[in-house]
Each structure stands twice: as structure tokens, then as C-alpha cells.
Amino acid sequence: MTDDIHFHPTPDAGVGELSAVLKATLPLLTQLLEAVPARVVVIDVNERLVWANQEFFRFTKLHPKQVLTQPIGRIIGDVAYAGYDAVRARLASGQTVAWEGWTELAGAGRRYMREHLVPVDVQAGVPQATVVMSLDLTELKRRDAALSAKVAELEATEALKSSIFDNAMAALVSTDETGHVVEFNPAAVAMFGIAREQALGRSVADVLIPPRLRDAHNAGMARVTAGGEQRVMGKRMVMAALRADGSEFPIEMLLWRTAVGGQTYYTASLFDLSEREAAQGEIERQREALRQSEKLTAMGSLLAGVAHELNNPLSIVMGRASLLAEKMSGNPLAADAQRIHEAAERCGRIVRTFLNMARSRPANRSEVALNDLATAAIDMLAYVLRSHGIAVVLDLLPGLPPVKADADQIGQIVLNLIVNAQQALGARDHGRRLTVATGLAPMTDGDRRRVxxxxxxxxxxxxxxxxxxxxxxxxxxxxxxxxxxGTGLGLAVSRSIARDHGGELTLQDDGEGACFVLQLPVSGEPEASETEPVPLADTDEVHARLLVVDDEAEIAELIGEMLSGAGYDVMTAESGAVALAMLDEARFDAIVSDLHMPELDGAGLWREVRRTRPTLARRMLFVTGDTLSPTARQFLDEARCGRLNKPFSKAELLARVAELLS
Known part of the structure; x- marks a missing residue:
């Protein structure tokens, strides 16, 4: 609206009535004001409402007779009216004022408004009329917070300017009844990437409609022109539009028709939905990734349960095969027994890997052998690698120093890298090869202070x-x-774990294929236990008397045979209660007990022994299938006793018992 358009109440006109000159010169403007989805009012020099569009009456639910010629303060309420004190001074100087914020409107309550106030015909510092364009953004502000930034950005690009059409929040495109562009506002220029001068006079189908939709668009225009059904008029529709660079993007469109001077014009209000749909797509992708993660978690729990149940029979197979090989030393069948033991031991490593992956617990850093993690991962994936025709080369440096790390987390990195390599090799027809190597980073004179x-x-x-x-x-x-x-999380999580351990995971440019390298600092000296076990007085390790407690007779018998074969004096008890009774009858130097037993379990036995024989309580070794249970982990941490996970070898058992008696 320009400054040469004035609102003068004429002497013979009714109070608040617009001038005849304005009415005669602005028919198209009036029609547009009625069609714009915002409230537009005109206030005279005495701050009385003299004109308002239908959107204003729809919003306020007031009849024109109730408000026309009434003071604007009475209509909007005292609270809202008081908020315009600072605005009046700027309007008096001829400034156009735009503001937005929360206000308290009479009859409507607290609303978030955006307004553009244009002073008209400022005389002696007093505007003779003020045009106010208002948009209620309350519901938009109450939408989901995640979309608020997108909405604010969209609103900012569609801010009102100096004229009604140019100040529309949306891109506005007007055409004549033949479909040729007659108006193209700045928001449309920004949205479609085409200058206003280049759009004017051209068919809207050529400018904005994708080629694949033009036939349908032209058919719809012909139908409406011929007086047929108006299927899209006045309805919000989501459709595809065409940018100047030829790319398609989604828009929301509201189309209305205006008749001026016997001519028909069509105006479309357009909103770009690209960012909103992109955000919705990203949310959906993240939801899908979460669903996949939940499925993997459920599968991990199932595998953990199955693996846990395998521990006892695997312990028996490993132990009996080891004992059989010893008994048949020199016999050709001893080699067969040894092969059975090795196969069972491999199964045990796979079971242990499953349990480590499924275990949900805080990070627990200890001495970890990187070579063992690599071997366990290859064992676990051996069938998959073999069935995909992948030749595996293990080049592990013997005597590699251990690292201070969480074995489960580092094992997860190794598994991720091998699985990724196996999936990548699926694109190769033949000659598939996977190499897993370990080594020690060389140290130079300048690296002496580095770990x-x-x-x-x-x-x-x-x-x-x-x-x-x-x-x-x-x-x-x-x-x-x-x-x-895949979910796209494996490498991101792996790098995060590596860095949390003071290391790094990188992708090397190493010629053919992909090469990922994990680097970790080696560990320092093992941490000393807060409570060292009390040495045995005058007791020879080979003749020490041990009590084995396990409710499974085969496990108790197996442990007893292993220890007896090493020269220990062994007695067995089938329950915690029996063990307590035996402790009252005989002296024992150490106890090897199962953790999970009916009635009196390992934890209960330890507490009773600690109460009556505190020194012996520090020489208890607990054998368990797993420590998935938070209760079991808490107890083992509290007791500070030795632990041995099933399945175990004879060498592992004897080593732990020797530590116990040292």
C-alpha cells in the first residue's frame, strides 16, 4: 500500500466509512484482502474500526454491526490495547511497524499474534488511517517443539513487506483465466528460483508444474473454465512443484478464485514442505533403526539364554575329554580325545563370546589379550565366513602385550569389523580374502614419553x-x-568405544579393498587387590584339602577328578547345607563352589563361611555359567573372591586354585 492512498471520512459519509476514491481504486486489493488467510482491519484517525475483512469476523465471532465504528481498545480489550503504546509513536512518524508476540485478546484469551501496521496519509505527525494485518500463530506455536525451528524459519522467509501482496507469508502466484502468470511475489521468487520478470506472462504449467503433471493440470483448468466441478478450489492440497533448476519438491497449496471487472483470476498460496518432509523422513529412519536395535537386543537375550544352558554340558565334555587324553597318554586314541577337547573348547569360546555380547553391565576394564579377541571372533563367525567362500588369514603377533580395556566392548569392535568385511566381500565373485592381523606400534626416540x-x-x-x-x-x-x-551405527559406535579407551579406529587407504585399523594403548601393571588373601601357614600346596560344592553331580565329580589328579585332597558336597555340615567335621584349605544352587546358593554359603571362618572365606573360588544377573555380579564384586567361568579347562581350574592357595 502506497502513501498516496488516503482514508478520509467525508463530511457526508457515515462515521468510519471508507472514502469513495479508495473504493473505486482498490477493487482487486479488496478482493485480495478478503482472500488472504489473515485478519485485515482499517482504523481511522480516532482509533475506531472502520473496515475489516471476513477473516477478522470469523476469528472474533462478532457481527460487523457490533464492532464497526467502535474504538479498537474496546474490541481487543484493555490488556491488548495497552501493548500498543510504543507502537503509536512509530506510526505517527510514518513508520511501518511489524511485531509478533503473545497478547491477551478480549473474548479470545492469550494468543500469539503477528501483525503488520501501515500508517496511511500521515498529516502533522498523525496518520489519518492505519491498516493492520494480523495473523494468529497460536496453534503453530503450540505444535511439536521439534518443528518449531522449521516453522520459524518458514515464517521468517515469508515476512510481510510494504504491500499486501508482497507481505504475504506464503508464495503467492496469481494467473488469469487462461493460466498465465500475472503476479509473482518475492516469496515465490525465492521458492521457485525464477525471477518475477521471467515468470510474468508465461503459462503457470510451464513455470511451476512438473512435466509429468501438466496434462492433468491443463485438463483441470479447462474443466473449471468451462464451468465444471472445482475439485481443488479452497482446499489445502499437497502436491509436487517444479523449481527453475528442474528439481521437484513438495508444496502445500491453497487455491482461490477472484473476479475483478469481469475478469477471473486464480491465486495460489504455496508453502514449501521440503524441510518438514525431510525431518519426518529422518525421524522415521531413526525409528526404524531403533526397531532394528530392539530386535537385535531380543535376539541377543535369546542367544544368551541358550548359551548359558550350554555351559554345564560343555564343561563336562571339555573336562572329560581332557582327563581321557591324560589317561590314554601314549595310546593313539589320546589324539582323538584331544581333538574332542579342542572342539569343545572352541564351542566354549563361542558361547562365552555370545554371553559377553549380551551382557548388560557397566564397563569393566581389565587385562585383555587382543589376539584372544580376534581368535574368538573368527571362531564365532567361522561358519558364515566358510559358507561365503572367504579365505581367512590370521597374522597375530605372538606375545602381544595386553591392553587395559573392557573385553566385551573391544570384542564388539572386532566383530563389527569382521562382519562388515564379510558383507563387503559379497560383491566379489571369487577369490574372497579376509586378513586379521595384530602387532605392536613401533616406538621411536621421539616417542619415549608416549604409551x-x-x-x-x-x-x-x-x-x-x-x-x-x-x-x-x-x-x-x-x-x-x-x-x-545394517543400521549405520556399527562403525560410529566402534570409533566411540575406541576413543573412550584412549585409542582410535581409522580407515586406511591401502590399495585394494577396505582396511580398518584399531589402535589401543597397552595396559600398565595389574591393580593390587585391596584385600590380599592370607597365606596358608605350614601347608604344602600339593597336599591341600579342598571342598568342591556343586548340585550337579557330574560337574562336582569332574572338578574333583581334575583336582585329585593334581595331588589335592578333595571332598565333594552336593549342596551348600551339606558343605556347612562338612566344614564342622573337617578342616579345608579352600572351597570351590558353584554360584547358582537350590536352597543355600554360593552367595549364602560364602556369607555363612565369612561369619564363622573369615580366613577361609577369602579362599573360595566360584564357578558359574555366567554373570548376566546383576545380583550375581554385585555379589562377586562384593565378595572379592576368585571366579571361574564355565566351560573351563583343567589348566584354568588348577591355575585359579593355585592363586587361591598362594
């Missing part, structure tokens, strides 16, 4: 990773795999 580091390298001869994706592979939810394969 020595060990490394593990997983290399495949697959298609590799292009240079532009090398750094992105570590981004969360980014994946180069096909849809439905």
Missing part, C-alpha cells in the same frame, strides 16, 4: 570405499549397504 600401542587390522579385498565416503562411514546412521542391511 606403547598395539593394533589390530582387518583388511578385505572387496570393492573398497570411495574417497568421498571415507570420512562419512563413521557418521551415525550412514551406511553404504543396501536397504535393510
Amino acid at each position: 606403547p600401542r598395539v593394533w589390530l587390522r582387518v583388511r578385505d579385498n572387496g570393492p573398497g570405499i570411495t574417497a568421498d565416503l571415507r570420512e562419512r562411514v563413521f557418521e551415525p546412521f550412514f551406511t553404504t549397504k543396501s536397504e535393510g542391511v
Whole structure:
């Protein structure tokens, strides 16, 4: 609206009536004011409401006779009216004022408004009329907080300017009845990337409609022109639009028709939905990733339960095979017994890996052998690698120093790297090769103050990773795999774990295929226990008397035979209660007990022994299938006793007992 348009109440006109000159010169403007989805009012020099569009009456639910010629303060209420004190001074100086914020409107309550106030015909510092354009954004402000930033950005790009059409919040495109563009506001220029001068006079179909939709658009225009059904008029619709660069994007459109001077015009209010749909798509992708994670968690729990049940029979198989090999020493069948033992031991490593993956507990850093983690991962995935025709090369440096780390977390990194390599090799027809190597990073004279580091390298001869994706592979939810394969979290989580351990996970440019390298600092000296066991007085280790407690007779018998064969004097008890009775009858130097037993379990036995024989309580070794239970973990941490996980070898058992008696 320009300054040469005045609102003058004429002497013979009714109070608050617009001038005849304005009415005669602004028919199209009046129609547009009625169609714009905002409230537009005109206030005269005495601050009385002299004109308002239908949107104003729809919002206030007031009849024109109730408000026209009435003071604006009485209509909007004292609280809202008081908020305009600072605005009046700026209007008096001829400034156009735009503001937005919360206000208290009479009859409507607390509302969030955006208004544009344009002074008209400022004389002697007093505007003779003021045009106020108001938009109620209350519901928009109450929407989901995640979309508020998007909405604010959209509103900012569609701010009102100096004229009604240019100040529309949305892109406004007007055409004549033949479909040729007659108006193209700045918001439309920004949205479609085409200058106003280039759009005017052209068919709207050529400017904004994608080629695949033009036939349908032209048919709809012809139907409406011929007086047929108006299917889209006045309805909010989501559709595809065309940018100047040829790309398509989603918009929301509201179309209305205006008749002026016998001519028909169509105006479309358009909103770009690209960012909203992109945000919704990202949310959906994250939800899908979460669903996949939940499925994997459920599968992990199931596998953990199955693995836990396998521990006892595996312990028996391993132990009996070991004893059988010893008894048949020199016999050809001893080799067969040894092979049975090795196969059972491999099963035990796989079971232990499953349990470590499923275990939900805080990080527990201890001495970890990187070579053992690599071997366990290859054992676990041996069938998958073999069935995919992948030749595996293990190049592990003997005597590699241990690292101070959480074995489960570092094992997860190794598994992720091997699984990724196996999936990448699926793109290769033949000659698939996977190499897992470990080593010690060399130290130079300049590195004397650095902590020595060990490394593990997983290399495949697959298609590799292009240079532009090398750094992105570590981004969360980014994946180069096909849809439905992977969540895009493996490498991101693995790098985070590595850095949390003071190390790093990198992708090396190593020629053919992909090569990931994990580096970790080596551990320091083992931490001393707060409570050292009291040495045995005048007791020879070979003749020490041990009590074995287990409710499974085969496990108790197996442990007893292993210990007896090593020269220990062994007695067995089938329950915690029986063990207590035996302690009253005889002296024992140490106790090897199962943790989970009916009635009096290992924890209860330890508490009773600690009460009556505190020295012996520190020489108890607990054998358990797993420590998945938080209660079991809490007890073992509290007791500070030795522990031995099933399945175990004879060497492991004897080593732990020797530590107990040292």
C-alpha cells in the first residue's frame, strides 16, 4: 500500500466509512484482502474500526454491526490495547511497524499474534488511517517443539513487506483465466528460483508444474473454465512443484478464485514442505533403526539364554575329554580325545563370546589379550565366513602385550569389523580374502614419553570405499549397504568405544579393498587387590584339602577328578547345607563352589563361611555359567573372591586354585 492512498471520512459519509476514491481504486486489493488467510482491519484517525475483512469476523465471532465504528481498545480489550503504546509513536512518524508476540485478546484469551501496521496519509505527525494485518500463530506455536525451528524459519522467509501482496507469508502466484502468470511475489521468487520478470506472462504449467503433471493440470483448468466441478478450489492440497533448476519438491497449496471487472483470476498460496518432509523422513529412519536395535537386543537375550544352558554340558565334555587324553597318554586314541577337547573348547569360546555380547553391565576394564579377541571372533563367525567362500588369514603377533580395556566392548569392535568385511566381500565373485592381523606400534626416540600401542587390522579385498565416503562411514546412521542391511551405527559406535579407551579406529587407504585399523594403548601393571588373601601357614600346596560344592553331580565329580589328579585332597558336597555340615567335621584349605544352587546358593554359603571362618572365606573360588544377573555380579564384586567361568579347562581350574592357595 502506497502513501498516496488516503482514508478520509467525508463530511457526508457515515462515521468510519471508507472514502469513495479508495473504493473505486482498490477493487482487486479488496478482493485480495478478503482472500488472504489473515485478519485485515482499517482504523481511522480516532482509533475506531472502520473496515475489516471476513477473516477478522470469523476469528472474533462478532457481527460487523457490533464492532464497526467502535474504538479498537474496546474490541481487543484493555490488556491488548495497552501493548500498543510504543507502537503509536512509530506510526505517527510514518513508520511501518511489524511485531509478533503473545497478547491477551478480549473474548479470545492469550494468543500469539503477528501483525503488520501501515500508517496511511500521515498529516502533522498523525496518520489519518492505519491498516493492520494480523495473523494468529497460536496453534503453530503450540505444535511439536521439534518443528518449531522449521516453522520459524518458514515464517521468517515469508515476512510481510510494504504491500499486501508482497507481505504475504506464503508464495503467492496469481494467473488469469487462461493460466498465465500475472503476479509473482518475492516469496515465490525465492521458492521457485525464477525471477518475477521471467515468470510474468508465461503459462503457470510451464513455470511451476512438473512435466509429468501438466496434462492433468491443463485438463483441470479447462474443466473449471468451462464451468465444471472445482475439485481443488479452497482446499489445502499437497502436491509436487517444479523449481527453475528442474528439481521437484513438495508444496502445500491453497487455491482461490477472484473476479475483478469481469475478469477471473486464480491465486495460489504455496508453502514449501521440503524441510518438514525431510525431518519426518529422518525421524522415521531413526525409528526404524531403533526397531532394528530392539530386535537385535531380543535376539541377543535369546542367544544368551541358550548359551548359558550350554555351559554345564560343555564343561563336562571339555573336562572329560581332557582327563581321557591324560589317561590314554601314549595310546593313539589320546589324539582323538584331544581333538574332542579342542572342539569343545572352541564351542566354549563361542558361547562365552555370545554371553559377553549380551551382557548388560557397566564397563569393566581389565587385562585383555587382543589376539584372544580376534581368535574368538573368527571362531564365532567361522561358519558364515566358510559358507561365503572367504579365505581367512590370521597374522597375530605372538606375545602381544595386553591392553587395559573392557573385553566385551573391544570384542564388539572386532566383530563389527569382521562382519562388515564379510558383507563387503559379497560383491566379489571369487577369490574372497579376509586378513586379521595384530602387532605392536613401533616406538621411536621421539616417542619415549608416549604409551606403547598395539593394533589390530582387518583388511578385505572387496570393492573398497570411495574417497568421498571415507570420512562419512563413521557418521551415525550412514551406511553404504543396501536397504535393510545394517543400521549405520556399527562403525560410529566402534570409533566411540575406541576413543573412550584412549585409542582410535581409522580407515586406511591401502590399495585394494577396505582396511580398518584399531589402535589401543597397552595396559600398565595389574591393580593390587585391596584385600590380599592370607597365606596358608605350614601347608604344602600339593597336599591341600579342598571342598568342591556343586548340585550337579557330574560337574562336582569332574572338578574333583581334575583336582585329585593334581595331588589335592578333595571332598565333594552336593549342596551348600551339606558343605556347612562338612566344614564342622573337617578342616579345608579352600572351597570351590558353584554360584547358582537350590536352597543355600554360593552367595549364602560364602556369607555363612565369612561369619564363622573369615580366613577361609577369602579362599573360595566360584564357578558359574555366567554373570548376566546383576545380583550375581554385585555379589562377586562384593565378595572379592576368585571366579571361574564355565566351560573351563583343567589348566584354568588348577591355575585359579593355585592363586587361591598362594
